[in-house]
Amino acid sequence: MQSTADMQAVVAALRDNDRFVVTSHEAPDGDALGSLLAVGLALRQLGKNVVMFLGGSAPLPGEYRFLELETIGVQRTRPTDLADRVLVAVDCASASRVGAEPGLVAAAPFTINIDHHHDNPRFGNVNLIVADASSTGEVLADVFHELQVDITPEIAEALYIALVTDTGRFQYANTTPKALRLAADLVEAGADVHRVFQGVYENVQFAKLKLLARALDRARVLEGGEILVSHLLREDFEAVGATEPYSEGIIDVLRSAEGALVSALIREPPRDGAPARKVSLRSSVDEVDVSAIARKSGGGGHREAAGFSSDLSVAEITDFIVREVVAQVGAAAER
Numbered sequence: 001m002q003s004t005a006d007m008q009a010v011v012a013a014l015r016d017n018d019r020f021v022v023t024s025h026e027a028p029d030g031d032a033l034g035s036l037l038a039v040g041l042a043l044r045q046l047g048k049n050v051v052m053f054l055g056g057s058a059p060l061p062g063e064y065r066f067l068e069l070e071t072i073g074v075q076r077t078r079p080t081d082l083a084d085r086v087l088v089a090v091d092c093a094s095a096s097r098v099g100a101e102p103g104l105v106a107a108a109p110f111t112i113n114i115d116h117h118h119d120n121p122r123f124g125n126v127n128l129i130v131a132d133a134s135s136t137g138e139v140l141a142d143v144f145h146e147l148q149v150d151i152t153p154e155i156a157e158a159l160y161i162a163l164v165t166d167t168g169r170f171q172y173a174n175t176t177p178k179a180l181r182l183a184a185d186l187v188e189a190g191a192d193v194h195r196v197f198q199g200v201y202e203n204v205q206f207a208k209l210k211l212l213a214r215a216l217d218r219a220r221v222l223e224g225g226e227i228l229v230s231h232l233l234r235e236d237f238e239a240v241g242a243t244e245p246y247s248e249g250i251i252d253v254l255r256s257a258e259g260a261l262v263s264a265l266i267r268e269p270p271r272d273g274a275p276a277r278k279v280s281l282r283s284s285v286d287e288v289d290v291s292a293i294a295r296k297s298g299g300g301g302h303r304e305a306a307g308f309s310s311d312l313s314v315a316e317i318t319d320f321i322v323r324e325v326v327a328q329v330g331a332a333a334e335r
Contacts, residue, residue, distance in 0.1 A: 009126040011146045013086065013112050014043065021051045021085040021108070025092045026100035027278075028054060029248060030165025030200065033064050035090040035114075035136040037072065038158035042140075042149045043088075051079045056100030058269075061245040062208070064161075066199035078104070086110045089124065091136035091162075093117040093300040114139055119291055119300045134179040137162025141182055153190025160191035165200065168252065173304060208247075210240040215250050215265060222318075225259040227325055231266040231314045244269045255282040262288050262325045266314050276311040281321070287332035293324040 014020075022039045024032035040052040052074040054060070060069060070076075078101060079085060087108035089098045092115060095105040105111050105123060113124025116139055118131035130139045137159045144151065151159075163183055167175045170183070187193055211232065219230040232247060247267050254263040265280045279297075281290035283304050291306040297320070299308025310317055 003128075006126070006128045007142070007146065010112055010114060010128040010143060013110070013126050014088075014143070014147060015046075017048075017086045017110075019049045019081075019085045020088055021053050021079050021082060022088040022090065023053045023055075023092075023099040023104070024090050025097040026056055027058065027245065027248070028060065030064070031135045031137055031162040032091045033060070033067065033069065034158045034160070034162030034165070035140055036074070037067065037069065038137065038140055038144075038155050038162070039088055039090055039114075040073070041152070041155050041158065042144055042147070045149060045152070045155075046147065051075065051085065053077075053079060053099060055104070058100075058244045061248050062205050063200045063203060063248070066195070066203070067158075067161075082107050083109060086112060088112045088114070090114050090140070091116070093120050095121070095123040114143065117291075117301060118303070119295060132176075134174045134176055135162045135166035137166070138179060138182055141186075151186070151189040153192075156186040156189035156191040157196065160186040160193070161196055161200065164196060169201075174302075205242075205246065207240045207242040211236060211242045211246050212250050212253060214240070215247075215254065219254060219257075221257070221260070222322055223326065225257075226261045226329075227322055228254055228257050228260040228263045229266070229318050229321065230254060230264070232268065234268040237268075251280040251282055255284060261285045261329070262290060262321070264318070264321050266317050277314065277317060278307065278309050279317060279321075280307045281305070288325055288328045292328070293321065296324065 024036045043050045092098045098104045111124040113127040116133040116136050120129045133139045214236045215230045251265040263282045283290045289303045291301045294306035294308040297308040
């Protein structure tokens, strides 16, 4: 549940300041991009001076091209006047992931941290972390209500994208009655359900399908089928003509395998200067908290979905995941 004091502090900071830079995490997903866009549009409606920013060299996920984010004003270079703007970080589980650029939080004079990851370390000057919310978009809907923001069709659609993607099209365990009621409200406010569905789920680049095929071909079942692990190498991305964002969502196909308690996708980001490998984790049972596994390697996330970066080899990462999952399952059996 959210803290009333935290909500009031965040609302006051948004209301009382005039210049903002809004950002989210590296390798942004639907909740990150939808939340980023919703906050930017809402603050502009309130008459604020807003820069929407996402750093890093990787292109944005192709599934969200229909949003025309760069046309709306999402910029890829750090604002030169960052020191004069309040930083709003949405859907960021750690300060190191904010804006996909190191040191962004330290460079800002004041940071507002709005998120729903239960392991968020509250790195902001003010923080609103609602761990039982389905998505950061759901948290923002409550913030906008307090700010008396008019939920235009554009804002409604941005929030709906955050909501529908982080609930797995309203199929994951985080799909609550509140999330479903909010979805209905957003559709009534003008969110185009069919446009979002076509844009996000029926507009997959062929190179991404080929990358998925490679991940499925490499998938291994371990521990009697309870753990499924696959990996993608840099040459896989190069061979099919894919960039890193193309791997978004592949882990959710792997998690659907019959009998798999935990699924993992290890990938080598096809760009210079990145960690050697990135890992996505998914759990389908209460007995395994994959965010606890991720935190042991400097990552984080949710109990059911988490990730981390590592310089270990694919084999070493696989062994680490198996050990941690087996330990958690064993501990749960003893309780």
